[in-house]
């Protein structure tokens with residue numbers, strides 16, 4: 001869109017809000033049309049159908065020479081996006097730690113995007129950087145309430161937080177060499193971080209259920225001749241289990257090992273009085289990964305890395321004359337470059353801060369508790385269904401269940417419901433078969449604060465029915 005002089009319409013400036021007010025209705029019209037067309041948690045027809053929808057709107061193979069204009073582009077492509085997306089706001093979209101964002105956060109992000117603060121220097125983000133400092137400091141004090149100078153930095157999520165956690169551990173180790181040690185339950189990004197950082201592959205320690213065993217950890221640390229960094233998990237990806245953090249902290253201290261806690265999933269449970277106890281020992285860690293794009297209901301990305309002692313982060317300091325020249329820093333311009341391993345960086349803390357300001361931590365904690373309570377009720381419904389098996393009572397908001405059929409049928413149920421656009425279920429492989437053999441479980445990761453257990457009863461029935469039909473069809477094939 002151009003103004004009367006043919007200039008492109010900008011989102012900022014004193015008239016930016018007027019241009020946005022003109023354009024956003026077109027985007028919302030497409031959003032409404034696409035969502036109505038999808039009419040469920042996921043598009044139906046699988047990858048081929050989605051690709052065909054895209055091809056019907058956009059000519060394949062090249063970028064267009066001439067544009068269609070902002071109004072049409074926004075209407076057509078937002079409709080395409082809404083129709084062809086899975087929507088975590090639908091209770092039956094529950095595969096991953098993929099949350100339905102709060103409207104207040106998304107609204108805040110519109111203005112953040114319009115002003116486009118970039119968090120790498122004060123002259124690109126004066127108040128946004130100040131607000132980020134306030135917000136990260138406050139969250140660090142929640143993780144480390146008894147410390148005098150904790151601090152946190154914003155990351156793109158658990159993956160970057162784990163990378164930074166291991167990087168800072170390496171920088172604090174004598175000889176700058178550490179061996180990562182984690183449970184079999186650790187997120188894959190831990191091994192990847194070790195790989196990126198040139199550290200040895202993690203020593204992997206046995207779990208009990210899906211929780212790291214402190215006795216096995218002590219044994220593994222005793223066998224090491226080099227300094228170690230232990231990565232514990234608070235909210236595992238497969239089951240939402242929380243490692244025994246307090247016991248792990250004692251083992252680490254006795255062995256002189258550093259401790260990083262990956263609380264990307266479970267960390268926000270600190271705000272639920274009924275669940276905070278599960279995280280006892282978290283404040284003993286040297287660093288903690290938190291994701292507000294899980295519990296926290298932010299659009300991606302909204303990660304944090306909190307450190308018990310702010311000086312730990314000094315390892316990230318770096319000079320670039322055009323961004324933080326010594327004379328600028330001496331004259332009082334805050335030096336932001338050491339707050340990330342990225343350079344240009346979105347003001348993700350803005351919408352997180354708006355969300356906390358709007359809801360308060362009590363309400364956020366209540367939403368966490370609601371999701372966990374819903375998971376407990378859903379698990380009870382699973383346990384009461386003779387056609388289904390329950391993995392275990394949930395610690396957070398993840399429910400693993402499986403119909404009493406073969407693994408082959410279990411994975412086929414998941415794909416069938418996904419392709420039909422009926423439900424988006426996750427999967428997890430756990431050593432629960434005869435003799436500890438691996439078995440595939442269906443996974444519900446419940447992050448929808450507006451859903452209740454009643455929303456999932458028909459889904460459990462549908463899975464049971466589908467399993468019975470598939471098993472019966474399989475038998476017929478065998479018989480015929």
Ligand SMILES: *Cc1c(COP(=O)(O)O)cnc(C)c1O
Nearest residue numbers: 157158159160187235262264265
């Ligand atoms: C989600 C998650 C990660 C990865 O975080 P991203 O935000 O996807 O980078 C790492 N560890 C755990 C335990 C997680 O739940």
